[in-house]
Amino acid sequence: xHHKVTSDNPIGIFDSGxxxxxxxxxxxxxxxxxxxxxxxxTARVPYGTKSQVTIRKYAADDTxxxxxxxxxxxxxxxxxxxxxALDVVEKVCGSIPVIGVLxxxxxxxVEATSNNRIGVIGTQATICSNAYACTINELDPDIHVVSxxxxxxxxxxxxxxxxxxxxxxxxxxxxxxxxxxDIDTLVLGCTHYPILRRIIEETIGPAICIIDSAEAVxxxxxxxxxxxxxxxxxxxxxxxxxxxxxxxxxxxMIYKLFLGSELPDVELVEV
Amino acid sequence: xHHKVTSDNPIGIFDSGxxxxxxxxxxxxxxxxxxxxxxxxTARVPYGTKSQVTIRKYAADDTxxxxxxxxxxxxxxxxxxxxxALDVVEKVCGSIPVIGVLxxxxxxxVEATSNNRIGVIGTQATICSNAYACTINELDPDIHVVSxxxxxxxxxxxxxxxxxxxxxxxxxxxxxxxxxxDIDTLVLGCTHYPILRRIIEETIGPAICIIDSAEAVxxxxxxxxxxxxxxxxxxxxxxxxxxxxxxxxxxxMIYKLFLGSELPDVELVEV
Numbered sequence: 126x127h128h129k130v131t132s133d134n135p136i137g138i139f140d141s142g143x144x145x146x147x148x149x150x151x152x153x154x155x156x157x158x159x160x161x162x163x164x165x166x167t168a169r170v171p172y173g174t175k176s177q178v179t180i181r182k183y184a185a186d187d188t189x190x191x192x193x194x195x196x197x198x199x200x201x202x203x204x205x206x207x208x209x210a211l212d213v214v215e216k217v218c219g220s221i222p223v224i225g226v227l228x229x230x231x232x233x234x235v236e237a238t239s240n241n242r243i244g245v246i247g248t249q250a251t252i253c254s255n256a257y258a259c260t261i262n263e264l265d266p267d268i269h270v271v272s273x274x275x276x277x278x279x280x281x282x283x284x285x286x287x288x289x290x291x292x293x294x295x296x297x298x299x300x301x302x303x304x305x306x307d308i309d310t311l312v313l314g315c316t317h318y319p320i321l322r323r324i325i326e327e328t329i330g331p332a333i334c335i336i337d338s339a340e341a342v343x344x345x346x347x348x349x350x351x352x353x354x355x356x357x358x359x360x361x362x363x364x365x366x367x368x369x370x371x372x373x374x375x376x377x378m379i380y381k382l383f384l385g386s387e388l389p390d391v392e393l394v395e396v
Numbered sequence: 397x398h399h400k401v402t403s404d405n406p407i408g409i410f411d412s413g414x415x416x417x418x419x420x421x422x423x424x425x426x427x428x429x430x431x432x433x434x435x436x437x438t439a440r441v442p443y444g445t446k447s448q449v450t451i452r453k454y455a456a457d458d459t460x461x462x463x464x465x466x467x468x469x470x471x472x473x474x475x476x477x478x479x480x481a482l483d484v485v486e487k488v489c490g491s492i493p494v495i496g497v498l499x500x501x502x503x504x505x506v507e508a509t510s511n512n513r514i515g516v517i518g519t520q521a522t523i524c525s526n527a528y529a530c531t532i533n534e535l536d537p538d539i540h541v542v543s544x545x546x547x548x549x550x551x552x553x554x555x556x557x558x559x560x561x562x563x564x565x566x567x568x569x570x571x572x573x574x575x576x577x578d579i580d581t582l583v584l585g586c587t588h589y590p591i592l593r594r595i596i597e598e599t600i601g602p603a604i605c606i607i608d609s610a611e612a613v614x615x616x617x618x619x620x621x622x623x624x625x626x627x628x629x630x631x632x633x634x635x636x637x638x639x640x641x642x643x644x645x646x647x648x649m650i651y652k653l654f655l656g657s658e659l660p661d662v663e664l665v666e667v
Contacts, residue, residue: 179642294562
């Protein structure tokens with residue numbers, strides 16, 4: 126599992142589906158010369174509703190697909206895998222460093238809070254794993270974490286209901302119980318949630334700071350590449366290499382919704 | 397793929413997930429002495445958002461799992477597979493008869509309509525395949541079919557939002573365009589939708605007759621078993637044998653929502 130690594134090797138990113146494209150967008154904004162290999166397991170999405178055994182098996186598969194491209198770094202864009210199977214990814218990666226969205230988001234939230242009260246929203250599996258609360262409390266045991274699973278946010282985002290009263294009603298139901306807990310920071314613990322950021326902001330009000338884990342992971346990636354001297358300064362922009370395990374009908378609509386641009390070529394990979 | 401069949405052999409039923417449990421419920425009500433083997437591909441659910449190639453591969457896998465139990469009949473409870481891959485199932489089944497929810501629901505709708513105008517709702521893949529309209533028009537070319545994909549109905553049903561204003565708003569958005577087309581019959585072309593039947597009825601009003609494809613498939617199954625002399629009249633009730641490819645956390649909550657009773661033993665099967 127070892128290969129020779131230079132700054133020219135790509136950054137590998139995977140997610141259970143297309144939610145991780147928000148991470149691709151954040152990485153391209155922060156690190157414009159990096160080559161990106163993205164794998165979205167669209168044939169087996171979503172992971173968030175599945176069991177831990179299944180999630181761990183899928184995580185190993187996804188990592189192995191990216192390792193074929195000799196990445197210098199692997200980013201786990203999937204919060205569910207970050208929460209339940211990061212050790213599986215690290216084992217498959219050998220000496221290649223791994224960054225999970227979860228730890229990156231948790232770290233930024235700890236820096237952002239002033240009153241030591243942080244809210245976290247995510248899929249059922251991410252929230253039930255309690256991984257955000259554990260990671261935050263490893264960094265600072267005095268912080269109080271309030272969590273809430275918001276399972277309908279992913280389908281609402283994918284259907285493009287980003288300005289619909291049904292989404293507002295559901296957001297109010299989901300978020301009422303955590304915004305009355307005096308939090309000053311809210312972690313979007315699912316890569317789909319930035320798509321619904323406007324309605325989430327509207328629901329929680331301006332006093333609560335939102336942590337977007339995609340932006341957090343881009344900051345952490347820059348730090349790690351600078352520390353290890355592996356930052357790509359070539360000055361050459363490359364389009365990301367996109368791979369998916371299935372090409373659903375609405376993929377190009379969703380790609381536009383997530384990245385704001387037309388869909389480039391996409392490679393179909395069997396899992 | 398041939399095995400000896402008597403009335404004592406089980407009925408095999410499969411679905412992409414747990415939606416097909418509405419078919420199990422309807423079969424048990426209509427045919428109380430039949431043994432039932434159910435497989436739900438919960439590790440790879442949903443099928444409705446995936447490509448045709450992937451759906452056809454999964455359909456072959458699911459059928460092969462049921463064939464191990466020497467069924468006398470296979471019911472495809474998944475509308476997506478009925479629409480896009482029934483021929484694959486029939487090929488794997490050999491001489492064992494196959495009933496798809498789609499044809500059963502379409503047949504009952506044709507019998508029910510008086511004004512020859514039928515509405516159909518289902519997942520994106522089912523509706524885009526145009527399979528309901530084709531099947532209905534094969535039975536009666538004079539019938540006008542109006543279709544609408546309702547992709548959020550599945551997650552709303554699984555989250556139990558069966559009496560929530562967000563579901564009402566989304567139902568109104570989805571159904572407005574088809575109820576103003578003067579239909580007198582509406583086919584619930586997805587096995588999850590009976591869970592939202594009350595809100596759907598409330599939205600379309602009392603003048604439109606709802607066809608539940610789970611009930612339709614139970615009627616068709618009874619006919620076929622009577623014709624072939626394979627009806628089980630043993631007088632012995634048996635619990636259905638349930639198999640799933642993954643056991644998600646909320647499975648028992650969903651089972652209760654769908655069947656109205658506590659979860660029995662469930663076997664985990666690898667796909």
